[in-house]
Amino acid sequence: MEFFNTVNVKDKTFEQYIGKYELNSIITDMAHRINHDYRNCSNHNPLIIIGVLNGSFMFLADLVKMLNIKCEIHFIKVSSYSGIHSTGKVTEILGLTRNITNQNVLIVEDIVDTGLTVRELYHQLILKKPFTLDICTLLYKKVNCKVDLNIKYVCKEIEDKFVIGYGLDYDNLGRNLDMIYS
Numbered sequence: 001m002e003f004f005n006t007v008n009v010k011d012k013t014f015e016q017y018i019g020k021y022e023l024n025s026i027i028t029d030m031a032h033r034i035n036h037d038y039r040n041c042s043n044h045n046p047l048i049i050i051g052v053l054n055g056s057f058m059f060l061a062d063l064v065k066m067l068n069i070k071c072e073i074h075f076i077k078v079s080s081y082s083g084i085h086s087t088g089k090v091t092e093i094l095g096l097t098r099n100i101t102n103q104n105v106l107i108v109e110d111i112v113d114t115g116l117t118v119r120e121l122y123h124q125l126i127l128k129k130p131f132t133l134d135i136c137t138l139l140y141k142k143v144n145c146k147v148d149l150n151i152k153y154v155c156k157e158i159e160d161k162f163v164i165g166y167g168l169d170y171d172n173l174g175r176n177l178d179m180i181y182s
């Protein structure tokens with residue numbers, strides 16, 4: 001049985017958690033902040049927005065439609081694998097063709113959970129010596145975060161719940177849902 005505010009994906013039922021109205025409101029607020037903070041970006045010095053695939057595509061699409069600053073939009077993928085060193089996880093950045101040295105750069109994420117992925121990404125990008133490097137995420141599970149990293153732009157902090165929809169998947173399904181379910 002499927003009610004209007006639940007959705008079945010594979011073996012699980014998810015309930016509506018963040019509706020369309022709230023998503024629009026928190027993303028609009030974020031766009032205003034970014035428009036203000038990067039108002040000095042120009043054709044020669046645009047904001048370099050880097051969306052982290054796959055999960056960020058829907059958030060990023062809605063966010064950038066509301067930006068009135070000069071910006072470029074790029075996408076990367078991160079692949080995590082176990083390295084041979086004792087540090088364990090190694091994250092490789094795939095698809096970054098833009099030179100970001102001396103540029104204002106904004107990483108756009110769907111969700112930060114433990115923060116390990118975005119910290120690794122941050123550390124790898126900082127080596128390329130951008131002028132500024134900041135992180136924007138739609139959702140932030142602050143209670144789970146294990147790293148000491150300043151996530152400057154957070155649309156919404158959430159509890160420790162598994163969420164899907166609006167780009168986020170459960171076993172690759174559910175990304176197309178137009179709101180967030182838990």
Ligand code: 5GP
Nearest residue numbers: 111112113114115116117161162163168169
């Ligand atoms: P972290 O390294 O911060 O622990 O995890 C980041 C990645 O884990 C996210 O980019 C996302 O792919 C996945 N993730 C973490 N929490 C959730 C969640 O609640 N739902 C979904 N669909 N993915 C999540």
